[in-house]
Amino acid sequence: MTNPRTLAAFLHDLVAAAVSWMLAFWLRFNFDMPLNFQLAALHALVWVLPLFAVLFYAFGLYRGLWRFASLSDMQHIGAAVVVGALLTTSLIVFFSVALIPRSVLILHPLLLALIMGGSRFVYRSWKEHRLYGPAKMRGQPVLIIGTDEAADSLLRELARSGLWYPVALVDEQAGKMGRRLRGLPVFGPFSRIAEVAEQYGVKHAIMAMPHAKSSVRRHAVELSSAAGLEVMTIPSYDDILAGRLSVSNMRRVELEDLLGRDSVSLDAAALHEQLTGRVVLVSGAGGSIGSELCRQIAAFSPSRLLLLDSSEFALYRMDEELAHAFPELPRACWAADVRDAERIEEIFAAERPAVVFHAAAYKHVPLMEKVNAWQAVRTNALGTLITAQAARMFGVDKFVLVSTDKAVNPTNVMGCSKRLAERLCRALQEPGGTRFVTVRFGNVLGSNGSVIPKFREQIARGGPLTVTHPDIVRYFMTIPEAAQLVLHAGWLGQGGEIFVLDMGEPVKIVDLARDMILLSGFSEGDIPIHFTGLRSGEKLYEELLADDEKTLPTPHPKLRIAKLADDMSETEFAELLAWLSPAVRDVAVVKADLQYFVPEYTTN
Secondary structure, three states: OOOHHHHHHHHHHHHHHHHHHHHHHHHHOOOOOOHHHHHHHHHHHHHHHHHHHHHHHHOOOOOOOHHHOOHHHHHHHHHHHHHHHHHHHHHHHHOOOOOOOHHHHHHHHHHHHHHHHHHHHHHHHHHHHHHHOOOOOOOEEEEEEOOOHHHHHHHHHHOOOOOEEEEEEEOOOOOOOOOEEOOEEEEOOHHHHHHHHHHHOOOEEEEOOOOOOHHHHHHHHHHHHHOOOEEEEOOOHHHHHOOOOOHHHOEEOOHHHHOOOOOOOOOHHHHHHHHOOOEEEEEOOOOHHHHHHHHHHHOOOOOEEEEEEOOHHHHHHHHHHHHHHOOOOOEEEEEOOOOOHHHHHHHHHHHOOOEEEEOOOOOOOOOOOOOOHHHHHHHHHHHHHHHHHHHHHOOOOEEEEEOOHHHOOOOOHHHHHHHHHHHHHHHHOOOOOOEEEEEEOOEEEOOOOOHHHHHHHHHHOOOOEEEOOOOOEEOEEEHHHHHHHHHHHHHHOOOOOEEEEOOOOOEEHHHHHHHHHHHOOOOOOOOOEEEOOOOOOOOOOOOOOOOOOOEEEOOOOOEEEEOOOOOOOHHHHHHHHHHHOOOOOOHHHHHHHHHHHOOOOOOO
16 A cells, blocks of 8 residues: 555544444443443454454455545445454354443444445545535536436536536426425426526526437427527437446537437347458448448458448548547458449459448439439449349358338339349349348438438528428438448348338428427528428338338347348349440430339339
8 A cells, every 4th residue: 555545545444443343332331331341342453453454455445536435435335344244243252252242243333334434425525515616617507407317427427527517407207396406406397498597597408318208308409499598418328327428428419319219229249240250341331321331340340341432532531530440450442333343343352251231322312313313223223233243253141232211112213223223132142142131221310412411501501491392201210220220130131131120200301400490599580491392203201111011020129021022033134134234324214114124113
């Protein structure tokens, strides 16, 4: 114990052991202790103190700091005291030590635990008041929304911060209203947020309800924004439980916080089996889904991660990110167009990947509907076929195609091209060969070219926000969730399946627009919404992906398998391959021919 503070703490505990021992005797005799018992108590200290000294050290009481004394420290103190009490009693009985009353053996450990634990928490309280108390830096007053474990953790964290000074809490639960949490009053319901904010003069609120329903969070944000408060939120509930909550993690509420997507449960052991120590290739690695797949795959330590993309900048950016986050990860960046069969075969021959995630595609419906229609078909269908054939040629174990809900009863060229890609992969499936697995899902929040970044740009310009139709709805999930489910479907798939994801409840685009205006601190009076009419190839409603009548369940609650009976004959396969060969086709011809190859395709 070379550290002076550790030595001081150790001496304090020895004094506490001696004081509590003598005090137990005095209490036993109502502070009128006979002389012979005084001598017996002092003689016993000769072996009681060394015993407890050894136990204090053995139970690690001096590894922590008193300034951060917690329940864990009390548990260690309690364990050391209980063991000490048992040993003391055993020694007294074994050696027949006289003049030690039985009540002393009960009072001593209780007093010792009280003195040791109390000293630590008194010191912590004094230290925190001295460092973070009102005389120091109070920061800005803030209202806390929520009163559960997350709010309690947040209040403890804010006590050490000079950024925020919590003044009150608000909650919807009737049993919490009128009570206090860490000395702060609890008001309710949420309809009183404006009143409480005015009473305490606050301009900010922190939402501490990471596990509440999306409707509850949305209601709280709407009322807070209407009261003129800037609303922030804390990290996820998992982060709080793991002890990762800190003031630096505070951020403004984003749209994702209000959509109510449940966290995805992954079988980490299964994904380790699929990815760890294996060569994994991701096509479209610079895109929204491809880049997130790379991040998540990298965490499973593949023997080599291959990034394939036609965009030089996207490859460079992703390579830089992985170099920083996973510096030890072997990786290679391949600039390639998936329609270039010779280049794709060169990559597969050189790298010999075991698992391929094919995310390369053209995805923007209006852009691919007219002058770019044939390029969409050649990239999404022919590019998938070329990559899949290379996978089969070079013995890839599993090929996972990232598809879309727009392939369900398609009304646009993009959806049709992805439906062709799905059928081609199923046609390539052979017993004992490469296992081809397809995963369909809907829109992902914040992906390149999606509505969310567009709304952000329009808000930054002062509006208006443009929505095609007041009734248009879409299914949404976050990019990390989509990538996680793609990985899991890839593991579950045994070849030939088309997995569809549970996308939750559909969301009106106009409601997204209103939420984003609200979260940006504006009203519809500041940022208007204009309706522009449906674009070419655009549906008003997307198809339901997880219909029980059209899908089969899997072991994962968010993944189902589509029931399809559209196997492609050899003749049809050859016919489609010949049709995909020309470099140029007229848009009208493309759309007419697509109705032949994808009978469910309808134009609008």
